[in-house]
Amino acid sequence: MGLDMYATTAKEAANERNQETTQMMEGKSGLLDDRGEAAKRLAVNRILAGDCIPVMQGFPDACIDLVVTDPPYLVRYRDRKGCNVHNDDRADWVGPAFRQIHRVLKPDAFCVSFYGWPHVETFMTAWKQAGFRPVGHMVWHKEYASRTGFLQARHEQAYLLTKGSPSRPDRPLSDVQPCTYTGNRHHPTQKAIKVIQPLITAFSKPGDLVLDPFLGSGTSAVAAQRCRRRYLGIEKDKNFCAIAESRLAVADPDAG
């Protein structure tokens, strides 16, 4: 399963990642042209800068063991400093992105997708049209209200989706989990590593390849690395790619 990759120094790995990412974006890598060859040469433990739809189109079919992802919620989010999230103001990418996610997942595998509850129909339609089956719904309870309107907003939410019929985990997770506040130090809508890690442990095995096509500041890749999984992350914003690389290069990226 090639766990020897952990022997590579963080600096060497980052250099290699940058070189291959550049080649891939320039179309020089097998990832973009020859699917048969690409299947053999899919470079792992990489952060790929770009739009996840064309980037995933360069992946072979059925090469990913688990997808854990936190896509834009379609809510035109803006934090106190005025920072927003790419593609949070439009929904045309949702269907194409989840079609690619379904295609690149191996048969009988899981996808955990966070989503914005005001647009549940958009996400659910896209998931079902892509071929996913919703098999569970998870809620993370916040100790604080992230917004107050008709209600205090005190939860995050995700669907557990399956492609085919994966086996049930030996010890199923509770579908209500605690939510750790990150302080959004690395990303305006950052998830905590402690939120993502149990998902990776429950729905994949050591050495498996975990993909997050909406990587943000790299939380799922860091969580996968900590769980001794291989990872691939895709992120449109180059600044967040750089932040993710730096989080992956240190032993303890943050307490979250």
Ligand SMILES: C[S@@+](CC[C@H](N)C(=O)[O-])C[C@H]1O[C@@H](n2cnc3c(N)ncnc32)[C@H](O)[C@@H]1O
């Ligand atoms: C909700 S944030 C993910 C935050 C992440 N969970 C973290 O802890 O940092 C969604 C991310 O998806 C990225 N994004 C939006 N559309 C994208 C696309 N088509 N391809 C790749 N990344 C995209 C945004 O730039 C944003 O960083």
